[in-house]
Amino acid sequence: MKKHVLALTIGALLSAPQAFAQDSQTQGEVTAAQVEQLLEQMQQLQQRVAELEQQLAQQQAGAETQQEASEATTAVVAAEPRTAPVVRQRDSNNRELRARLERLEEEVDAAQNAPIEIGGAVRAQYVWEDYNDGNKDRGGDFDFDLLRIDFRGEIGDVILSAQYRWFQYMESVQHAWVGYNFDENWQGQLGITKVPFGVTPYNSNSYFFSTNFYVGLEDDHDAGVKLRYRDPEWDFDIAFFKNDESGGVDGFTSAREDRYAYDPLGVRLSDEGIYDTPTLQVAEANSFAARVARKYALSDDSSFEWGLSGQFGQMNDGVDNVGDRYALAAHGVYSIDRWTFTGQFTQYEYDMDMANEGIVVGAYAFYDTIPAKADLYNFNIAYSLPVQLGPITNLTFYNDYNVMTNKTGDLEDTVMNVLGVAVSAGGLYTYFDLVTAKNQPFAGGTLAGNSSDYNTRFNINIGYYF
Structure with a gap:
């Protein structure tokens, strides 16, 4: 349950800068102030993602410790359907996050004109x-x-x-x-x-x-x-x-x-x-x-x-x-x-x-x-x-x-x-x-x-x- 909340949190963090970029594209050329704001949001987003990934890693380590402590074969077998979806969900969220970050960086690069x-x-x-x-x-x-x-x-x-x-x-x-x-x-x-x-x-x-x-x-x-x-x-x-x-x-x-x-x-x-x-x-x-x-x-x-x-x-x-x-x-x-x-x-x-x-x-x-x-x-x-x-x-x-x-x-x-x-x-x-x-x-x-x-x-x- 906590991991699903975490994934939703990452999605929420992504929504604001992505909406900002879409609004900028709709309005036309991105201004210098908007580009600077985008870059600041990207830095905050990357820092928050790092914190969330660290929390996920700690939770996974705790889950693995509990799994090793169990000696019953049925517990090991039972752990598979619980652990695998969570890990796959985490990897999927990370990939999506990185893809969104890359797209955002590309949009910022495209918005920045080489100086005259x-x-x-x-x-x-x-x-x-x-x-x-x-x-x-x-x-x-x-x-x-x-x-x-x-x-x-x-x-x-x-x-x-x-x-x-x-x-x-x-x-x-x-x-x-x-x-x-x-x-x-x-x-x-x-x-x-x-x-x-x-x-x-x-x-x-x-x-x-x-x-x-x-x-x-x-x-x-x-x-x-x-x-x-x-x-x-x-x-x-x-x-x-x-x-x-x-x-x-x-x-x-x-x-x-x-x-x-x-x-x-x-x-x-x-x-x-x-x-x-x-x-x-x-x-x-x-x-x-x-x-x-x-x-x-x-x-x-x-x-x-x-x-x-x-x-x-x-x-x-x-x-x-x-x-x-x-x-x-x-x-x-x-x-x-x-x-x-x-x-x-x-x-x-x-x-x-x-x-x-x-x-x-x-x-x-x-x-x-x-x-x-x-x-x-x-x-x-x-x-x-x-x-x-x-x-x-x-x-x-x-x-x-x-x-x-x-x-x-x-x-x-x-x-x-x-x-x-x-x-x-x-x-x-x-x-x-x-x-x-x-x-x-x-x-x-x-x-x-x-x-x-x-x-x-x-x-x-x-x-x-x-």
Whole structure:
């Protein structure tokens, strides 16, 4: 009789949390508070079950002692119908209890979402420019650069990655995509995702990227779908982009030039200035991109990679296709010990249906102009030095050299050399860059310029990344 009461008690203990879980499922998604309450009830339940099992064991031991004390054969025979049902009932209750506990744990696990990590950065910078008399006379300027927020994580095998940036003069999305790992090699991405092209993740070491960035061919992100393959020997990416990250010509944005990376936004007509808002607006449409890279592990401390990249797409004015564009690149990376050497050759062309003075591009809240066709070369060298200087743990010394030549219109070449060092100290990552350049944006020039004079800019960008 007592054992039947005990079994009923276990059932009663189980009923409350199980009803709670059923109510939660009926109402929809389980909240964090409900999950915490469930876990507390499970712990109390498991403790109570242990106590009940101990009592059952003691009662069984007492019954077995009484059974051994009986010398009559009839008592032994009589004990069988009394003892066996009780033991079987106890085992059945235990199995049922464990099964219910397992189901409850599964429900709790299913209710708990994997966390989405939130990170970001805060940056400021000091700038000294020899081509800006006011800045030079003041001894340079120190300004806020940006605040950015990153989201990354995975819920139910679906990946999220997004980044949004706020500047003093604009705000923009850098990327925002969802993804899925089909297996250990293949991943799909959908949304505003990085265009696969050239040396990755960056074709540069400095804060200023390479000249490729200013024609939209480094760290560019557009809206579309991408398939990636990775293994120790091969990288392969293929992607289709419906339009740029702002929705193309008729995208819902108040200022098309407010964006993180450069995109073509118009056609520069003959009576317009280099920095003017374009009269004829255009945008990328229905673009394809592919990148392949072969990787070699030469030794424990050396490796080599070569690769090819290509892009092709249409240019649309909001009604009709008014031209095509393409870009090709051959690239390589060689690393040995603490040294890294990178090189890339790039060629691009915009074939427009109308006469033009170049292509209008936009980013960082202003318009600029690039040649409709050009070749680009860049050669970079970097040396990474681990140190222990207070909070400083690493110094990366580098020199990035860029040339843009064979421009349409017989324009002067663009040349940019960046000599610098990047300093790692906890969450701080700081670039010290000395830029010497001609016809280079953010160094007193434009890619559509025709100057033979070099400018100098000294830049310190201080970022705290979390």
